[in-house]
Amino acid sequence: MLPHRSRSGLCRLAATPLFALIAAVASAAVPEGYEVLTRLTSLNGPERRQASKEIVAAKDLSVVAGIVDALFFVPSRFRLDLYETLEKLTGEKRTRSYADWVEYVGAHTEVTPRPGYVTWKLSLFERIDSRYNRIFYPGAPAKIRVEEVVWGGVPLDGIPSLDSPVIIPAEKAGYLSDDEPVFGVSLGGEQRAYPVRHLSWHEMANDEVGGEPITLSYCTLCGSAILYSSRTPNGNRYVFGTSGLLYRSNKLMYDRQSLSLWSNLTGEPVIGRLANTNARLAQLPITRIRWGEWLRRFPKTTVLALDQPDGRAAGFRYLPGAADRARHGVRFPVWQKSDRLKRDTEVYALRLGDRPKAYPLELLYTRRVVNDRLGEERLVLVADGASGAVRVYRAGGHRFSAGKAADQLEDETGAAWTLTEERLERPDGSAEPLPRVPGHIAFWFGWYGFYPQTEVYDGTP
Numbered sequence: 001m002l003p004h005r006s007r008s009g010l011c012r013l014a015a016t017p018l019f020a021l022i023a024a025v026a027s028a029a030v031p032e033g034y035e036v037l038t039r040l041t042s043l044n045g046p047e048r049r050q051a052s053k054e055i056v057a058a059k060d061l062s063v064v065a066g067i068v069d070a071l072f073f074v075p076s077r078f079r080l081d082l083y084e085t086l087e088k089l090t091g092e093k094r095t096r097s098y099a100d101w102v103e104y105v106g107a108h109t110e111v112t113p114r115p116g117y118v119t120w121k122l123s124l125f126e127r128i129d130s131r132y133n134r135i136f137y138p139g140a141p142a143k144i145r146v147e148e149v150v151w152g153g154v155p156l157d158g159i160p161s162l163d164s165p166v167i168i169p170a171e172k173a174g175y176l177s178d179d180e181p182v183f184g185v186s187l188g189g190e191q192r193a194y195p196v197r198h199l200s201w202h203e204m205a206n207d208e209v210g211g212e213p214i215t216l217s218y219c220t221l222c223g224s225a226i227l228y229s230s231r232t233p234n235g236n237r238y239v240f241g242t243s244g245l246l247y248r249s250n251k252l253m254y255d256r257q258s259l260s261l262w263s264n265l266t267g268e269p270v271i272g273r274l275a276n277t278n279a280r281l282a283q284l285p286i287t288r289i290r291w292g293e294w295l296r297r298f299p300k301t302t303v304l305a306l307d308q309p310d311g312r313a314a315g316f317r318y319l320p321g322a323a324d325r326a327r328h329g330v331r332f333p334v335w336q337k338s339d340r341l342k343r344d345t346e347v348y349a350l351r352l353g354d355r356p357k358a359y360p361l362e363l364l365y366t367r368r369v370v371n372d373r374l375g376e377e378r379l380v381l382v383a384d385g386a387s388g389a390v391r392v393y394r395a396g397g398h399r400f401s402a403g404k405a406a407d408q409l410e411d412e413t414g415a416a417w418t419l420t421e422e423r424l425e426r427p428d429g430s431a432e433p434l435p436r437v438p439g440h441i442a443f444w445f446g447w448y449g450f451y452p453q454t455e456v457y458d459g460t461p
């Protein structure tokens with residue numbers, strides 16, 4: 001989520017007088033069975049404590065998720081009764097922090113909220129932005145647990161997406177230094193670079209490259225920049241925005257056609273009108289690479305202009321690392337954790353069918369060429385520590401090693417293959433090209449939070 005606005009948004013909520021919050025919630029339609037939660041968050045201390053006694057006496061765990069949701073919206077000086085209610089009701093002694101209790105809800109999948117839960121949660125989200133009732137509504141189909149959806153600190157479209165951004169030829173991009181990271185895209189014979197300094201602020205780009213409508217979705221919290229084809233089944237296109245909501249610290253984007261929520265990591269609709277369909281965005285290859293190397297490979301590439309209108313209106317400062325510095329310390333809870341790798345270790349993340357695998361980035365840079373198998377599919381991963389690029393190709397029946405040139409591999413016969421953004425190919429055309437496999441970089445915690453069954457490459461041949 002947006003760094004400086006996340007923090008300022010949280011601070012504004014924390015400073016909101018409690019009576020204003022309660023009045024706002026009371027004016028909404030509180031679902032049957034949730035009236036006790038409005039009393040639990042009451043300004044009146046005796047009323048709040050009486051509601052707590054009733055909840056604990058009923059031993060009804062179905063209100064736990066609703067209490068945890070309310071915690072986020074209640075100023076800290078009034079939260080003690082809520083924490084004590086949760087502790088007595090669940091028998092859990094946890095740190096008295098909202099994040100810790102969100103993790104409790106995530107881990108206890110057996111605890112189902114009572115009917116009316118979405119209406120209750122929406123009554124809270126509407127305090128942030130009344131438009132949430134258009135995309136998060138009672139009865140909406142859902143592929144994920146709605147209990148785990150949290151607010152990320154900005155309202156709907158609070159982070160402006162880059163829609164048909166202003167682009168310039170490479171020779172006019174003097175603002176970029178050779179070692180600056182960009183996201184490189186090559187489609188239909190056209191190449192474009194999206195500087196990380198831009199996407200770190202906007203987190204979303206809706207564009208067209210080589211005749212292909214694309215969405216570049218960047219969840220800065222879990223480090224996942226993923227390129228999707230945004231073409232709909234009927235040949236039209238989805239246009240995406242940032243919802244301001246998160247699931248396991250991963251951004252939920254929404255499409256402006258159906259107003260469904262989509263997962264950044266999976267490319268599928270998870271809540272809303274399309275969630276009961278088989279819709280899924282096709283993932284496309286993308287390369288995080290230093291600008292100088294991308295320019296060397298593609299001197300006719302286009303790139304985003306430094307000044308983007310939406311960024312200017314939002315007050316973004318397009319300086320290298322500026323968004324990361326503003327975002328420093330901003331974290332959101334994820335209950336599925338693994339200490340196999342350090343939390344923020346960067347991995348190259350692949351998913352073929354239902355099989356996910358994570359490759360520690362530094363290990364790939366050390367090995368440079370990795371022959372591996374994911375399920376029945378033989379793959380070759382090629383990593384360049386100097387440029388930061390990682391590319392993955394189907395290996396067919398071949399086993400590869402580093403070639404004599406930086407852009408080449410050699411197969412088991414010593415024959416040379418050239419690396420391109422789309423495929424591995426023999427320069428003489430004597431063999432069928434081997435297609436590239438789309439993947440992306442992510443932080444370990446974010447990938448594992450979605451795919452706890454993931455395989456992990458450990459360097460074993």
